[in-house]
Amino acid sequence: MRPTLLTALALSAALALSGTTANAAPPQLALPEPTGPLPIGTSQLHLVDHQRLDPWAPDQPRELMTTLWYPAAPTDGPSAQYVTPAESREILHHLQDLPPVPDDVLSTTRTHARTDAPPISATLPLVLLSPGFSHPRAALTGLAEDLASRGYAVALIGHNHESHATEFPDGRLTTCLACQAQDYAKVVRTRGDDVAFLLDELPRKTPLRPNGIAMVGHSIGGASAAQTLSTDPRVTAGINLDGTFFPALGHDLAKPFLLLGTPEHRPGGTDESWDTSWPHLTDWRRWLTVSGTSHSSFTDFSILSEQFGVGLPDEPLDGHRTAEITRDYVAAFLDEHLRGIPQPLLDGPTAGYPEVIFENPATRDDSGQASRGRP
Structure with a gap:
């Protein structure tokens, strides 16, 4: 399996190493505090596409669970649940050699949003988040919360049968049927259809009226972006967080795009799809890698695995530092391309982030477009 296809296996290996703490109290799991000034609300959206059969379960219509995160009015009440107890049990079931922990431990992870808190506005820039293959949508919760605290609406998409665990409001729990097929090009096509359906339904099911839309994906979610x-045409900018392109781009994509990955995604690295796709990114573009990271560093698993007692394999960089880098570079890209606010952070290396390497520095012309080719 290519490093870019690693999913819960990275967390699995990390948790397996924590067996020496098996007799200790269950870990207290928590996501890092959001960095923006705004309180956060969240809600769950269950959608059924009666015009499309599920490609992984063709006797059923395609269903999606989506978690919405947004800046909200201050309100009291408990914070939102990270995953349900049933989802926690199923996710932990797929982790090998797990030390004894309560099977609902992932559902106890502390988040920072209030369920169904009233949004501060219906008109916000929208960010679509697509998780890695087999990951629950919750794996990008920390990023979603941070973006919401900065003023974005975020739709964190659960692509049914592509995660180890998705629970629906009626109590049904679906698992990863797509994991049996491992047809990654089909996953990418399916996710594109999922996004189109979600964008059709959002104005019908919610008060949200986006004033700009971008998509950010981890692993195969990045290829789907x-x-x-x-x-x-509704989605105007995108980010690939350490994902192999399935397939590599064979046509020009004239929209702003950011590649952000591990050192294995350096030019000439093990994933040739980035080298092949890069010349076809013909608008604003950046190719960044982050020293000391592994495939799941750009997800919540980096911090959560440390709270189990160890870090991710092959990730010497601290989980809070990887979260800080991911949040700041993703937010800078979105601020520039959804809000039109120039971001010097994206212009080149900075002393504040020595871990971030600009593999293909790009110059701005008067339109802000990146120059093509390598320096």
């Missing part, structure tokens, strides 16, 4: 930008 490129697919969506290629096919849906």
Whole structure:
């Protein structure tokens, strides 16, 4: 399996190493505090596409669970649940050699949003988040919360049957049927269709009226971001967080795009799809890698695995530092391309982030477009 396809296996290996603490109290799991000034609300959205059969369960219509995060009015009440107890049990079931912990321990993870808190506005820039293959959508919760605290609406998409665990409001729990097929090009196509359906339904099911839309994906979710930008004119900018392109881009994509990955995604690295796709990114573009990271560093698993007693394998960089880097560079990209606010952080290396390497520095012309080719 390529490093870019690692999913819960990275967390699995990390948790397996924590067996020496098996007799200790269950870990207290918590996501880092959001960095923006705004309180956060969240709600769950269950959608059924009666015009499309599920590609992994063709006797059923396609269903999606989506978690919405947004800046909200201050309100009291408990914080939102990270995953349900049933989802926690199923996720932990797929982790090998797990030391004894309560099977609902992931559902106890502390978040920072209030369920169904009233949003401060219906008109906000929207960020679509697509998780890695087999990951629950919750794996990008920390990023979603941070973006919401900075003033973005965020739709964290659960692609049914592509995660180890998705619980629906009626109590049904679906698992990763797509994991049996491992048809990654089909996953990418399916996610593009999921996004199109979600964007059709949002104005019908919610008060949200986006004033700009971007898509950010981890692993195969990053490949899906490129697919969506290629096919849906409503989505105008995208980010691939350490994901192999399935397939590599064979056509020009004239929309702003950021590649952010591990050192294995350096030019000439093990994933040739980045080298092949790069010349086809013909608008604003950056190719960044982060020293000391591994595939799941760009997810919540980096911090959560440390709270189990160890870090991710092959990740010497601290989980809070990887979260800080991911949040700041993703937010800078979105501020520039959804809000039109120039971000010097994206212009080149900075002393504040020595871990971030600009693999293909790009110059701005008067339109802000990146120059093509390598320096």
